[in-house]
């Protein structure tokens with residue numbers, strides 16, 4: 149869903165933007181929103197469920213509690229990149 153005008157992004161437009169991003173090695177996730185023409189980003193769309201576009205993932209299983217913001221910041225500092233949690237449901 150477009151974060152600006154809240155309209156559904158057609159799957160074809162999303163797929164085309166993903167192909168363009170793939171062609172750039174996912175270094176640029178920018179896209180022009182088909183609904184309102186504003187500059188958006190594949191990772192800033194409002195997806196129905198939490199998701200991320202990432203170069204790698206770190207998977208934690210059976211975590212006894214929530215991953216806190218402090219944990220994310222510290223892990224991001226060590227890895228030299230920002231991190232985001234996406235809760236998987238199987």
Ligand SMILES: [Zn+2]
Pocket residue numbers: 150151152153154155181182183184185186
């Ligand atoms: Zn829009």
